[in-house]
Structures are given as structure tokens and as C-alpha cells.
Amino acid sequence: MIRSVAVPLVDDFAMFEFGVICEVFGLDRSYAGLEPFDFRVCSSSPGAAVPSTVGGVTVTAPYGLEAMEDADLIAIAALQVRDEYPEELLEALRRAHARGAILLSVCSGAFALGAAGLLDGRECTTHWRYAEELQRRFPSARVDPDVLFVDDGQIITSAGTSAGIDACLHLVRRELGSAVANTIARNMVVPPQRDGGQRQYIEKPVSDCDDDTFSELLEYLTERLDESHSVPALAQRVHMSTRSFSRRFVAETGVSPMQWLTTQRILHARLLLETTELPVDEIARRCGFASATLLRHHFDAEVGVPPTRYRSAFARV
Template structure:
């Protein structure tokens, strides 16, 4: 069983605290094997949302013993984060823990020196302040979350859900992460590179915008879709689609399609006995050779190794 500690400081916001509790503290989904043991760690008298007192038997000292530490957003943006919280997070990382932050929790990680020389994100409203205060951090205010292996950071609120589900996906596979997402009634996957907000929403004539187009494409991953096919469905030129698509998702239509096909392959490898050749056709990648090439690039291991990992219930470790 993997231990997840939530490092709660005075002023932690209620919504961001509830996100990891809902994901990691939920009942074990079918097919997950082992699950998480969640501990909310806080100093006595800590407040959540300015009014709710945190009563927990777990102190911040216990953060250092967890395998995964999640730092939710807090109000310590103008001033420095509490030293005891920074020390606890740094000690956990030194012991080999995976550290994640939601929204302004990134300021705690930065104060602990964990983001120096790394790419990281936070809520776009606070990205400039994070970059100004910690110039050694490569702050990317455009994306939903950043995965640096042992350090993960996310933007605000809903992006925290995306990050937590991403960690479940890394630990237990796509099928289990999708089951948790269905329980929470949220989208099963939004790529970390997707934009935090859409400055110029894509509206297709006769439709409801980009979400309709993406849903249409996901239902047809087995087909040899092209940018021209997507543009035709969106009723705009391929060039115009590409420009708006990148604004909305942070990637190109073909890159997005490839990512969806790889994720579909992950789920089929976890849940079916189909051969790699059959899965390649089901995902629109044509041949097993093509699937293996793209899968290894995206996931870091071949499809057969991925299947063995999740069938055995062990945690996938991507080569670095």
C-alpha cells in the first residue's frame, strides 16, 4: 500500500484540499490491487478556507515518512511559506518521496529548493510572482500540470484533479484512473500540456465547439483520421483548425490524436487479451511495429512490458 500525505498549512484552501482527498482517499477501485493510505498532516490549529479547523492525528513531521506528498494551495503567496512546512517537504524528498503541488502549493516546493533547474507550473495568476521570486525555476504558466518524475506541479483547482488522476494512471494504469474519474464524474484525462484557459475558444458552425470535435474524434480513433478530417468536421480550414487547436490544447491535431491512441492502447493492454497487432488496429495505429515505436516513445517501455507490469500489479517505472 502506498502512503500519501497531504501537507496542510494554515490557510490551505478547502477545494484544493478536497481534491487529493477525493482521489487518493476514495475506496479502492476494482482492478487496482493495492491502494493508497491517505494521511492529512497539519500542525495543531491549522485552518482550511479561513474558517475550518483541521483536526488530525497526523502532524507535519509525518510528511517526511510518506511515499507521496501532495501540497495543496495555500495563502502564503505574498509572504514566505511556513518554514516547518518547507522543511517537512524537503525532508520527504530527500528520503525519496514523490512530491506534488496543486496551484500555489508550488511556492512551498520552490522554497524548499525542489524546483530549481526544473520546469514547473502554478495558477496563471501567480506564475509571474513564482518566476520573480525563484528565478532558477522554469515557470510555464500555459499548461495544466508538469510531470518531472519525482516532482509534479499543477495549475489551480480543476488542474489539480487532472494531476491527481495522472498520478493514479502512472501507479495503477489507465483503466483504474478512468474508473476513479467516472466515480468523480470528471474527464478521465486531460494532457498536462493542455492550456490552462482558452483565450480564443474554437467554435464549429452548428456545434458546441472544440469539446464536440474532440468527442467525435475519440469515438473514431480506429479510423485513419487526418487534420483534414477534423477540419471538415469543425467546418473550417485545416490551417485555421491547427491555429485554434494549439491555442486551446497546447498541441497540434495530429499530436493530440496520437496521444489519444496511445492512451486507448494503454487501456486495452491493461484490460483485454487482444494481441499487440489487434490493439494497433483498434487504436488506428495500423501495425504492431508502429504501435511499439510510438508507445515506447510516449510511455518509456514497450507494449508487452507495459502489459506485464499492470497484469502483475507492480508499479511502472519509466527509465530515466
């Protein structure tokens, strides 16, 4: 269970990736019924300005690295890839790992984990531009450049920029449940992610959508998962030919319309399995599956376990 989060900063950290961590874990969302995290931004020189990769932009960390000592999660933003990292930071990361804290890196933050010796023998990832360098520096690591994030249990690594959002939300969902992750995602105006709860179970989250027409359509579909939808009817709704609609949908989301719908229905089924005692037949109906058999088929294919076993492991009611 994550209650406290420490974010260590070193010179030339990346502002966007730092902002992603702050957005997911640092904001007080008690207005949405969520308990705030104990959020600590720290550095080796508390009170001193830490320069970012954006010229002239600095952040003053109020905590020293000792704030990492009892944090449940250590989140490392992207930072300039360098030959050496502060030994004080590396030692703090090793101690955190040894006591069982969760460590998460965004983009090139994985290099700090590697320098601390924490990626040896592990599946991991980073921005595709740095993947070969990460593998060269840490040959015992198993670097996968093709995924957006890797959950290897105690250590989670993510690819560049917005993949950090997927990894952070995945971790929230894994530790605190679908309802909390969905509330944060909804307030961030990003889609819920696909994820895997087992070690080395890697997934590519559903892509976000920049086109307003498709954003509105996805919102419409999300609110009507229990209804039947066809590609021709959806194409007509956005005033496109079926062929053009299908091509544009894949370009915007990375998957076909029916694949997207199935994924969202499975996500909703997971939430209902976690948070309600509804029978599987009723969950199938509410999620838009014609039968419990069809739900079980898609659920097993997507999640890797049948709905009843998933509920036994993750139910929060």
C-alpha cells in the same frame, strides 16, 4: 508505488485545490475494485480548525505533521502566497524529499516547495498569475508558465485549479498504471490525461469539454476508437456544418478532431500494452489504426518510444 498520502494544511489554503487532492486520493473506491489510499490530512495543530481562503470555511486536520514522516506522497494544495512559511512544514518537506517521498504541489503550493529549497535547478510550474513571482523568489528554479504540469521525477508541480486534476491523475498513472488512473478519471467524469513518464517530459493534457453536445460526442468516440471517423461525418452527427464543427471542436477541446482521436487511440494503446499480451497488430486494430506501422509512427511521436519498448518498461501482466 503510492500507498499512503499526506496532505499538510496551513492557514489560508485553497478549498478547490484541496478538494482535488481529496477527490483523487482520499475517496474509498473499493466499489470500483481499487484499493483505498492511506489518506492523512495533517497540520501543525491537529484537532484545530485551519482556515481556508473561503471566508468562514475551515477544515480540522486529524493528524499532526508527523503523519508526513512515512507517507509515500506529500500533496500540497494551493495556499496564500506569503513571505514566510512555517519552518516546521518546510523541515518536514525536506525530510520527506531526502528519504525519497514524492512531492506534488497544486497551483501556488509550489511556493512552499520553493521555500524549502526543493525547486533549485528543477523544471516546475504554477498558476500563470504567480509564475513571475515564483521565478523571482527562486531564481535557480526553471519556471515554465505555459504548461499544465511538470513531472520532474520526485517532484511534480501543476498550474492552477483543474490542472491539479491532470497532475494527480498523471501521478496515479505513472505509479499505479493506466487502468487505475482511468477508473478514477471515469468516476470523476473527467477525461484521461496525456502524460510523460520520464523526468522533465512535459505534456499538456487534453482539455475537458463543457458543452453537452460535445461531451456526448467525445463519449461516443471513446467507445468507438476502433472505428473509422471523418470530420464531415462527425459534423453531421451533431447537426453542424463541417467548418463550424471544426471550429467549435477546437474551442472546446483545444485540438482538432483528428488530433483528439489520435491522442485517445494512443492512450488506449498504452493501456493495452501495459495490461495485455496482445500482439502489436491486434492492438493497432483495436485502437483504430490501419496498420501496426501507423500505430508505431504515432506512438513514437506521442510517447517518445516505440510500443515494444514501452511494453517492456511498463507491462503489468
